[in-house]
Amino acid sequence: xEKWDMPMAYPATNFHSENAATFAACVTAGTGGEIEIVTHxxxxxxxxxxIKRAVQTGQVPIGERLLSAHANENPLFGxxxxxxxxxxxxxxxxxxxxxxxxxxxxxxxxxxxLLYTVPWPPQxxxxxxxxxxVAAMKGVKFRAYNAATAKLAELTGMLPVQIEAAExxxxxxxxxxxxxxxxxxxxxxxxxxxxxxxxxxxxxxxPRNAVFVNKDTxxxxxxxxxxxxxxxxxxxxxxxxxxxxxxxxxTLDGLKSNGMQVLKPSEQLKSDLKAIGETMTSEWLASAxxxxxxxxxxxxxx
Amino acid sequence: MDAFGPVAIFLFTLFLLLGSGVWVGLALLGVAFVxxxxxxxxxxxxxxxxxxxAASSSWTLTALPLFIWMGEILYRTRxxxxxxxxxxxxxxxxxxxxxxxxxxxxxxxxxxxGSSAATLSTVGRMxxxxxxxxxxxxxxxxxxxAGAATLGLMIPPSLTLIVYGVTINExxxxxxxxxxVPGLVLASLFMGYVALYSKLSKAYRPDPEPAMSLxxxxxxxxxxxxxxxxxxxxIGSMYLGWATATEAAAIGVIGALILAAAQGSLTLKTFGExxxxxTRTSAMIxxxxxxxxxxxxxxGFTGLPRxxxxxxxxxxxxxxxxxxxxxxxxxxxxxxxxGISSVVLTxxxxxxxxxxxxIDVIWFGIFIVVVVEMAQITPPIGFNLFVLQGMTRHEMNYxxxxxxxxxxxxxVMVFVLILWPELATWLPETMSRRxxx
Amino acid sequence: MKTLGRGLxxxxxxLYFAGGLIAAVCxxxxxxxxxxxxxxxxxxxxxxxATSYAGYAMxxxxxxxxxxxxxxxxxxxxxxLLTALGPKRRWLELWCFAIGAALSWFFAxxxxxxxxxxxxxxxxxxxxxxxxxxxxxxxMAAGTVxxxxxxxxxxxxxxxxxxxxxKADTVDQSQGK
Ligand code: NA
Ligand code: NA
Numbered sequence: 080x081e082k083w084d085m086p087m088a089y090p091a092t093n094f095h096s097e098n099a100a101t102f103a104a105c106v107t108a109g110t111g112g113e114i115e116i117v118t119h120x121x122x123x124x125x126x127x128x129x130i131k132r133a134v135q136t137g138q139v140p141i142g143e144r145l146l147s148a149h150a151n152e153n154p155l156f157g158x159x160x161x162x163x164x165x166x167x168x169x170x171x172x173x174x175x176x177x178x179x180x181x182x183x184x185x186x187x188x189x190x191x192x193l194l195y196t197v198p199w200p201p202q203x204x205x206x207x208x209x210x211x212x213v214a215a216m217k218g219v220k221f222r223a224y225n226a227a228t229a230k231l232a233e234l235t236g237m238l239p240v241q242i243e244a245a246e247x248x249x250x251x252x253x254x255x256x257x258x259x260x261x262x263x264x265x266x267x268x269x270x271x272x273x274x275x276x277x278x279x280x281x282x283x284x285x286p287r288n289a290v291f292v293n294k295d296t297x298x299x300x301x302x303x304x305x306x307x308x309x310x311x312x313x314x315x316x317x318x319x320x321x322x323x324x325x326x327x328x329x330t331l332d333g334l335k336s337n338g339m340q341v342l343k344p345s346e347q348l349k350s351d352l353k354a355i356g357e358t359m360t361s362e363w364l365a366s367a368x369x370x371x372x373x374x375x376x377x378x379x380x381x
Numbered sequence: 382m383d384a385f386g387p388v389a390i391f392l393f394t395l396f397l398l399l400g401s402g403v404w405v406g407l408a409l410l411g412v413a414f415v416x417x418x419x420x421x422x423x424x425x426x427x428x429x430x431x432x433x434x435a436a437s438s439s440w441t442l443t444a445l446p447l448f449i450w451m452g453e454i455l456y457r458t459r460x461x462x463x464x465x466x467x468x469x470x471x472x473x474x475x476x477x478x479x480x481x482x483x484x485x486x487x488x489x490x491x492x493x494x495g496s497s498a499a500t501l502s503t504v505g506r507m508x509x510x511x512x513x514x515x516x517x518x519x520x521x522x523x524x525x526x527a528g529a530a531t532l533g534l535m536i537p538p539s540l541t542l543i544v545y546g547v548t549i550n551e552x553x554x555x556x557x558x559x560x561x562v563p564g565l566v567l568a569s570l571f572m573g574y575v576a577l578y579s580k581l582s583k584a585y586r587p588d589p590e591p592a593m594s595l596x597x598x599x600x601x602x603x604x605x606x607x608x609x610x611x612x613x614x615x616i617g618s619m620y621l622g623w624a625t626a627t628e629a630a631a632i633g634v635i636g637a638l639i640l641a642a643a644q645g646s647l648t649l650k651t652f653g654e655x656x657x658x659x660t661r662t663s664a665m666i667x668x669x670x671x672x673x674x675x676x677x678x679x680x681g682f683t684g685l686p687r688x689x690x691x692x693x694x695x696x697x698x699x700x701x702x703x704x705x706x707x708x709x710x711x712x713x714x715x716x717x718x719x720g721i722s723s724v725v726l727t728x729x730x731x732x733x734x735x736x737x738x739x740i741d742v743i744w745f746g747i748f749i750v751v752v753v754e755m756a757q758i759t760p761p762i763g764f765n766l767f768v769l770q771g772m773t774r775h776e777m778n779y780x781x782x783x784x785x786x787x788x789x790x791x792x793v794m795v796f797v798l799i800l801w802p803e804l805a806t807w808l809p810e811t812m813s814r815r816x817x818x
Numbered sequence: 819m820k821t822l823g824r825g826l827x828x829x830x831x832x833l834y835f836a837g838g839l840i841a842a843v844c845x846x847x848x849x850x851x852x853x854x855x856x857x858x859x860x861x862x863x864x865x866x867x868a869t870s871y872a873g874y875a876m877x878x879x880x881x882x883x884x885x886x887x888x889x890x891x892x893x894x895x896x897x898x899l900l901t902a903l904g905p906k907r908r909w910l911e912l913w914c915f916a917i918g919a920a921l922s923w924f925f926a927x928x929x930x931x932x933x934x935x936x937x938x939x940x941x942x943x944x945x946x947x948x949x950x951x952x953x954x955x956x957x958m959a960a961g962t963v964x965x966x967x968x969x970x971x972x973x974x975x976x977x978x979x980x981x982x983x984x985k986a987d988t989v990d991q992s993q994g995k
Binding site: 627 | 917929
């Protein structure tokens with residue numbers, strides 16, 4: 080029996096981590112113990128930022144990582160995070176169907192075999208005030224954590240401030256930040272209602288966590304083991320999608336019951352954001368080249 | 382349990398390397414390497430560098446060298462002298478005298494910094510020379526510093542509580558609130574110990590402070606103004622939203638430079654000395670942190686801490702027994718891992734045990750902090766011992782023995798928390814009720 | 819021969835000290851970056867990637883100073899046994915520096931390898947700075963190599979001269995009494 084250590088960035092109770100634990104058990108049982116996957120949630124082995132590199136270079140055989148965090152390496156990895164391109168679970172599935180082959184290929188070039196991906200709940204705006212149009216956002220301090228969110232701040236007239244994940248609640252409590260974009264789940268998990276008043280369900284995008292295996296490790300597997308891994312991965316992908324949907328409603332209800340205003344965006348805000356989404360999509364297309372264009376075209380024709 | 386073999390090998394290597402005098406950071410690196418080679422099939426060197434690079438290029442770590450630098454600057458000003466001149470007429474009559482400044486200083490500075498190493502370096506740099514000059518017993522000076530500096534972890538802001546909160550999805554604001562009262566209680570326990578010790582020990586005979594009239598005392602208090610101003614500015618910058626907890630350290634350095642310039646003690650020479658001194662001390666701590674990060678990774682690969690925690694979970698203990706078992710468990714692994722690593726490596730297993738036993742997770746956060754604080758002063762791997770050794774050149778065993786009473790007080794603190802859980806839960810609950818209403 | 823030896827001595831000591839100076843400059847850089855980040859935020863400007871740059875400066879401030887800190891006795895160790903051995907401590911020092919040199923070279927070897935792989939894999943920072951990671955990691959490689967050279971230097975001196983060259987700052991706050 081071979082032990083596979085699987086680093087994951089999110090806490091053990093997060094639905095992604097629970098889903099991956101089920102996947103690990105499925106593989107361990109399915110291979111009759113030939114491969115025993117041991118999950119290490121909460122960044123307890125490698126932190127999120129290091130997991131992909133660790134799998135790429137064979138430090139661990141398998142791992143899970145937020146794919147769009149690596150958009151600096153290849154714009155394709157950020158396809159799931161283009162604001163207002165795919166704004167529902169159904170659209171996110173379509174977009175992923177169009178994008179998966181190209182992304183699997185890009186990962187393959189990095190010595191990685193893609194097993195499955197699971198989306199996060201849709202991203203919405205957290206604000207410390209009522210906001211009904213993009214004009215109302217002007218000058219608000221907005222937490223930006225990568226190039227795309229910084230661009231979003233620029234286009235909406237907000238001031239991007241860099242706040243590390245661990246400092247979010249303090250930053251809101253002291254006014255260092257006044258707005259951010261994240262899923263309802265993030266706000267629920269970190270109990271953001273203590274410091275933030277409004278959540279707008281703008282469903283900006285649905286980022287994905289990807290689970291991948293080191294390519295050399297993969298090549299050394301028996302065909303039976305490969306089949307087991309692929310089968311378990313397919314189950315994990317569909318179970319994970321369902322969990323993400325269930326969790327979305329659960330967390331939005333949770334935000335509401337804790338006194339937060341959970342609102343649909345006004346028509347004005349919606350159309351303002353749509354225009355921004357078009358700008359950002361065309362900018363993304365300019366950086367992602369023909370492959371990117373092919374994916375977006377395929378998605379739009381679905 | 383088949384963990385006995387690995388545990389024995391880890392222990393043997395650790396004591397061999399540390400005991401024979403290999404530099405602490407490198408010794409940890411060596412132990413981690415042996416663990417990786419023996420118990421995993423993974424490439425030890427590559428994994429080591431990944432984790433060391435992540436640990437040493439981290440944004441949150443930047444506060445540590447800045448606070449150390451701030452301490453070095455203040456050490457070269459008249460600030461500490463002035464501070465003691467302002468405090469001594471007031472505190473000289475307390476049983477224990479000026480030794481209380483160690484504890485009060487650490488408590489106040491704990492509200493500025495989130496780590497215990499930063500608290501220790503800054504306060505210790507200022508108080509040790511002054512207390513020595515007044516002939517306070519060296520052991521008490523060292524011991525109270527080692528113990529009280531751990532308050533940096535409990536009084537907000539606190540890195541340990543942030544990591545705990547993120548790991549178990551609990552509100553960091555609530556955890557911070559929960560730490561305030563227990564932090565003050567622990568500080569008073571330390572002060573009570575100093576008072577008691579000063580009465581009972583014959584060797585406790587510091588130089589008497591000159592007697593002063595009330596007017597003189599008040600006049601002398603003006604010497605406290607600069608240090609009070611500095612602290613108010615740094616804490617204020619955080620609560621007014623000018624700076625995050627990490628950035629506050631930069632405000633501290635600027636403030637210290639301004640104070641030094643105002644006092645005329647800022648010359649190119651003192652600036653250079655403070656900078657080089659801070660650079661060396663931070664490098665020393667960074668090498669140990671690098672070794673500790675690799676050791677923590679190695680432990681993670683072997684699954685040892687998790688296996689031990691799982692074993693405790695399998696014993697079907699009552700809530701109180703579980704807490705006692707966890708206390709012993711964390712004290713033992715705290716001897717070999719730094720506090721944050723022991724939280725991260727075990728929480729996935731411990732969290733469900735706690736929730737199932739019906740223990741309040743906010744309260745447990747404070748319990749964990751006390752236990753992690755103990756780990757800072759237990760040999761062979763205790764960060765406060767390392768920092769104090771770097772600062773005073775005392776042997777590690779001397780410092781550890783000096784800190785032992787503080788360790789005992791923290792054990793008492795655990796029982797105080799168990800008996801009066803409201804100490805931790807009252808403030809966050811009051812705050813959230815007001816928030817909801 | 820003797821002039822060559824003296825030249826080498828001066829070169830090495832110069833290298834260690836230069837490492838310390840670079841580290842000190844990086845410490846000032848951390849301060850400058852964080853202050854710039856705050857000031858830009860207060861004034862409504864932006865400083866993209868500031869937290870990453872501060873992190874790189876942090877790493878450089880640590881790694882570059884390793885060797886300098888060693889020479890000045892800043893890296894701490896448990897010296898109970900060494901003190902107890904008195905004049906016979908040379909053999910134990912030999913063991914310590916041999917282990918120290920071996921571990922430092924191990925450290926340095928993989929630090930260099932990490933730089934190489936970051937370059938080869940075109941690994942870039944995930945923050946707004948999008949810096950190719952091999953650039954800041956060069957500091958780690960250089961600093962660990964410097965530490966390994968210093969360890970070897972002291973080891974050689976113990977073997978041939980009977981004592982290492984670490985001079986601790988005794989003027990600091992050492993031993994009240
Ligand atoms: Na603190
Ligand atoms: Na310890």
